Amino acid sequence: MRTSVPNPVPNLVHDRASAKRHPHHDAPDTADDFRRLAALPPGPRRDALRARIVEAWLPMADRLAGRFRDRGEYTDDLRQVAALGLVKAVDRYDPWLGKAFESYAVPTITGEIKRHFRDHMWTLHVPRRVQELRNRVRVACRELSQAGSAHHPAVADIARHTGLSEEEVREGLLALDSFSALSLDAQTAGSENGYSLSDALGSPDPALDTVVDRESVKAGLAALPERERTILYMRFFQDMTQSRIAEQLGISQMHVSRLINRCCERLRQQALKETA
Structure with missing residues (x-):
């Protein structure tokens, strides 16, 4: 008596095709779901199916995120970025083009992670x-x-x-x-008294504000008589009082005051004339 045995060839062919179509264990077969998703109008049914597809492919997104570990970013943050890339891939995938979702999603998710490093990690x-x-x-x-x-x-x-x-x-x-980058409050190497990077930074030089003024009156100062130049030097560079200047030069304090006012006004007018 001959016993009929089921032909194993179709199952074998199907298994090989499945293995070829889904080389990773985290690649579920959602081809029918994607076709239904494309045909559904916006609404709760479509949202629920979309969420189910995203959930089914999350293991693959986590695997791709794991490729970028040990690069200075937290694993949980990388998984979130990968999940965002997965959502974008699901929304943009067109099942009628004949391309497997995995081949479309992998570069989309990887690109999203790389953009995260490029835009947010530097x-x-x-x-x-x-x-x-x-x-x-x-x-x-x-x-x-x-x-x-x-x-x-x-x-x-x-x-x-x-x-x-x-x-x-x-x-x-x-x-x-x-x-x-290091924080400015970070302690410098070899310091024992809490010396930080911010302590090594300079501060604005208040004398910089007077550079333009000094340069603008330089020519006028050179043209003044020697006594007037001496009085201005003693008053503004040696910080001497008018009484001390008068005593040292043998003139009255009132005369010193008039000379200073006259020289300053002359220099001011000359500087304004040159900048006009």
Whole structure:
């Protein structure tokens, strides 16, 4: 008696097609859901189906976020950015184009994470070209160090490894320090008394405000008689009182006052004439 055995070929073909269509375990089969989503009008039913699709693909978004760990950003924040990219991919995906959702969603989510690093993680803003140089130099340094180099790779080694010029490598190395910045309240290395970076900063020089005024009257001062120049120097540069100037020059204080007023008015008028 011959017993009929189910043909395993169709199931095998189906399994192979599924494996090819979904190479990752976190890639659910939501093709029918996407077609229904595209046909539904706006409303609660569509919102519920959209939320179910997003939830089904969240494991894939988390996996993609994990690729960017150890880059200075919290994992939870990366997962949120990846979830945002997933939502954008779901909203923009067109199932009628014949392209698998995963092949569309992966670059969308990855691009969203990279934009997050580019736009929000740099303390100092640098051009995108410099950011790309930094990434290439950073990867090259890691690869050269893993290759057995006992010291930090030299600029020439990095240039040969990346195909960049040495000038571009130096620019990328400088950008490595631009990703994050120290607080001005951070204590400087080797200081024992709480000396911070802000303590090393200079303050505005009040004398800068008088530079233009001094330059504008320089020619007029040179044209004054010697006694008038001496009186102005003693009054405004040596901070002497009018009585002391009068005593030292052997003239009255009233005379000193008149000379100072007359000289200042003359210099003022000459400066205004030159700037008019």
